[in-house]
Amino acid sequence: MQISASFGKPAPVSGAKLPFHAGNETLALDRKDLAILAELTTNARASHTELAVKVGLSSTALARRQKALEDEGYIQAYQAALDLSQFGLTTTVLVRIALESQSDEALKAFEAEVVKCPSVIRCFLMSGTDDYILIVLARDIQDFERIHRTELSRLPRVARVQSSFALREIVNRAVPTVVFGQAKR
Amino acid sequence: MQISASFGKPAPVSGAKLPFHAGNETLALDRKDLAILAELTTNARASHTELAVKVGLSSTALARRQKALEDEGYIQAYQAALDLSQFGLTTTVLVRIALESQSDEALKAFEAEVVKCPSVIRCFLMSGTDDYILIVLARDIQDFERIHRTELSRLPRVARVQSSFALREIVNRAVPTVVFGQAKR
DNA sequence: TCTCCTTGGGCACACCGACGCGCATCTACC
């Protein structure tokens, strides 16, 4: 059976195996689980046998663990990573947006529209200055001008838009390496 | 054969099939290619037959196209997406860092160290104010204090560190939807 | 208009490997 893209996330049933203790320690995963996750993060299509030798398990044991990791929701999905530069999207822009008002209605209106912007890949509501930060992908600066005109400036309740361009990307990780750091069990 | 995680990226050989024209149009992919990519972005472990019915091709034709997409570098890798909240990483922090000097040597020194920070998942060199913006994942605010102390404050040549917390994440996409928009062929 | 050639699609088949199951074993803990 092929594994479907997204797994149901059943609330942790067994009281014995909580995902992690409230404080910050005792993750219910051991070294081998983390090794499996680390490998799947790199190569999601590895077969059981292939993973088994890398982790140091039999393929049976590995299959059981991998399925458990899926069922318990540690693995959300398996996805192909595209090379966006092949699509011409080489320019990353960080956009800071302040709204006219911080009323709940204004936030809702803004957020309902920003999810529709096809060039926006990330949007955070920020603390402090109470505004949004977006990450936008564009082909180049001219293209960003178009995005600014056709997507961003049409967002509702916007008071101020401030853009800064990324000259270079030094780090780009899906998962912080700290996750694979020390096992707890 | 299982597909390995990362593919060699042979420079586009055939002069006839450039990835895309310099300007901004005429991507060398048609609707079906984009459908394959969209589907693999969601479910990287789909079998040829499974994908074939979704795209409307035979499994043979689909296998050929998928292999081509890999060979031409459109697909960089297949990777498992982890649910970081399962690891307690629920707090996203945007950190702005200004250096004491913008000398090439200072930039190099800083960048050499920032890639080693295990809690940093993103780092951009920004235009304008000539500083860096990092995206950091932490368990909570206390944990970020620890990260600030043990990771960030040890970075070389730093003049100023300014942190703001993300209260909520409105958009989180790996690929801008604009990619799957209109086919060119 | 006819033909040749190229490009891409579909069908059929065979092989190989992955997958899942059952069972025995081992260890830790009570």
Next chain:
DNA sequence: GGTAGATGCGCGTCGGTGTGCCCAAGGAGA
């Protein structure tokens, strides 16, 4: 000593994958 959880081995089945071959459509050239 017994139980529970986890591992490893062996096996059979099933399905995916890759190949060879033929076909259809479109373009170029004579």
